[in-house]
Amino acid sequence: MPEATQKSLFEYLSYRSLLRDRLRAGGWTQAAFAARLDCTPALISQMITDSAARRRNLTEQRAEDVITALGFTPAEAEFFRALRDYTHAFEQGRPRLQRRAWLRMATFRRFAQARAVDLQHMELAERWYLPILLEMLRDDALSQDPEQLARRVIPAVSRSEVEDGLAYLLDQGFARRDKAGRLAPTDDLFDGIARSSTNVQQMALDLLYRFSLQHALDGLDRFDLPERYYGTAFVRIPEERMDEAKRRCIQLLRELVTLAEAEPRGRGRVFQLSLALFPRTD
Template sequence: MDMQSVSEISVFMYFDYREYIHAILEALQSEGASMRSIQEAAGVPGSAFFSRILDGTRPLSSANAKVLAKAWNLRGEEADYFLGLVQFGNEKNVDKREHLLRKLLAARASKQEYALQDSALQFFSKWYYPVLRDLLPLVPARTSAEKIGRFFTPPLRAPQIKSGIRYLTEAGFIVCDKNGKFSVTSPVVSTPPRVRSTMLRKYHLKNLEINSEVYDSFTSDERSITSVTCSLSKEGFEKVRTEITALREKILAIAQEESNPDRVCHVGFQLVPRAQIPAKEKKA
């Protein structure tokens, strides 16, 4: 089987091992190889090996990942990245998954074309990056970092503001004109859901922590914090989730219509089960 088409597909392009495998299979089939011959050449068991992996009914084991890496001539950094990709894709623990994602990003960092792309993923690595992005266009040109830091709640130090501006500029989230006035751009951060959820986890947790810290910094007229506790079925839960999504989009639409904003706000929604009856108990 000609492996030339396989070698032209960089494993470093992927954060999802199933997408990588699908690309390899498509390349081999485009050259006339049958699924059976691909499996036989790879040395993997079972007549439905690839179909079951691609449809998500079974994970790719580490042992079989090594078999595929050898069959597809993945060596050194490529093989290590592929095996890490499989670990990341199969891991359920959120803390371990974050550690594995960091390793994948570190491996991609040595590749110029991916390093630039991955810089956008760091947008949610600091709670204040999104706030700073929206705040900078509102402040007068050439406002000092020390003064900008005092606009935040809680306040930020000048080095944090300077490093934030440097990151946002290099990643393409903001631009500065010749007069020192910032404006927002809209780079696209396109990643698989698992990558997004892994990157966003600490961001959401940090914002919840900060909200509790600064609660008393605002009067009741300056904040709006409410909650509701209710009983829902699975169907009702999904309806509430849909309503939250619709409200979020409406809030964004209101923000886009603003002509003279004077503050950057964080609006959070939490729809979290506090107690749940197991199905077997409910039927009893």
């Protein structure tokens, strides 16, 4: 592959995919690359496969050997180290470590340019109050003055956060101005995140869910019984019915959202509705 058309290292979200492409582009056989790294061809095959049953992780020392063998620049080497950590965290289902590696990768300008949409959706997830603001925009009777909106959000946010948040929603197409100059929602934030790359989607949604659970816990102390409802049940679900249980949860959430949307615009406070299903035994 000519150098001019070779995919930039900074466009990758998996070092395994990167290594496959670089070996192919550089004319490396797995045997030749194994000899360069002083390991077996079988290990190279396991390092570049996406198969969960066959793959093996790239150790820190082996990563340094790869950096040397492929002649990475200092910036490329630093990005590759972060990419290694990101790949492992994603494959192991460890979103917090994945996000930590993502933040390291996002410091590289070329990565930010290549992954602009994914970076936008991560920013969406990190600003937990954006879904609240978007829902408040549906209220025709509510003033859209940033100062007044900020005072209504729980827990409190600043006027500048609301101003920046509204500007972000408008700039990214989640809101638009009507003929009267008021902001109105055009898209759902969760739908927006769902359009991002698969592993970025998982990380962004995990971040949103963590904020939601933290605020649900805070709500136990903040609100009295007339203002809230918490319910918990412990049930046995056979493995073969887990998908059905998830579908029922989604259906329940949709029914409650539909019920709320049937109310005339301009009525009611914004509530958080959360539903969780997870194992409590092995």
